Amino acid sequence: MNVEPSDRSWFRAFHRGFLLEGYTLTLVRGLSPRTFLDRLGAAPQGDVTGFDAFVARDRDFQDDQEEWGDRMFVGAALVRGRDADWVLALEINGGIEIQTDSMERVTAGTRGVSHFRSPNAMSLFSWWEDGELRTRFEGPLHRDGSTPDELVDLMRHVGFDIEGGGCDVEDYIALAEELTGVQVTPDMLEHSAYSTGIVEIPTADWTSVVIDVTDAHGTRTYVELPHPTHEQRTHEQR
Template sequence: MTNEPSRHSWLRSFHGGYLLEGYTLTLVRGLSPQRFLELLGAEPQGDFAGFNAFVAQDLEFQEDEVDWGDNMFVGATRVRGQDVDWVLAVEINGGIEFQTDAMERATAGTRGVSHFRSPDAMRLFSWWEDGELRTRFEGALHRQGSTPDELNDLMRQVGCDFETGECGLEQYVALAEELTGVRVTPETLRDGVYSTGIVEIPGLPH
């Protein structure tokens, strides 16, 4: 495997850099979008064709929120891996993966990966296996989970720097691709049909 930063840099320019304001992308093997939302405990909000329609619905949801962050709007679409379908979930900003226990349920008996960037540029990558958080990191030097070092070789191969700790968005996209066999592209997001739902984020202070 060779690291190809240019092939994995599309996220920075996608939709005019829209996702740099905050996003979460999650992949879970073998689930339909509807089953994924069910396991998250989401309240269904309908299906929307294309990223533009999904964003419009997300903006409408945000405008109706009184206390922002108590709930998260998520869209899920089906994508093809090397040998099985996966679900790709998108949140604008986001937080379901690390602020709830939803991924424990969603990855029971299967694999999931998620990467996140906040509006203040905090970045997280998480790898789940059979309901267990195996590795999560913000930068190559700050790792946690039940097997925090298991991805180290793969992280180096995709370009994470274990001297400086730098591991950028290109590396997150590449690492997700290596762990899932799913190549997410701008067209994947642009053309997806998104089943949507609202997930409650419990226990946040007002």
């Protein structure tokens, strides 16, 4: 499946929208897949080639878990950006980046970006430099990190509605591409060789997610979302 550089709508159609049910996609500059997994502290689980094989291995892993959240399965592949090699890490649902301090270790001395969508429809974008969280947001109106406003012009450039607060997965993909020089494509996900590993997650760190936002009019939204169940983690539509 060939796509134009400006066409990112493929993500919604990829495997009939499979990843929209929940994914984490991370890019880190200059690391090999093995180094990435080592920095995560992942227990190696061997290599697989192709998206179908990766998903099958993830499904076997999930079937062996009694409760979702104690461990995460991740695959890492070497990809090429405009000026450097990057590691592309994929999780089905996942959430290693927001459940541990792993990105501090993984991005030491380099750059990383990650975008995430959960089965509860929560989504996040994160930009890291040398172990420091520079910008993180769900909607573009409310940003945190050490430099929460540094990406605003670039966000507008790629299509974010900053004032209206709207964004979608295509915006996340476009912003990640600008920050990394990596054009993620369906062929890349479909045919990459993934080195896989399992990351232990401290259960106490992930019982729920709290969204606490006050908008420009002073209206506060406070929602606590429980972590997904094993059933929510299981994709049956493929």
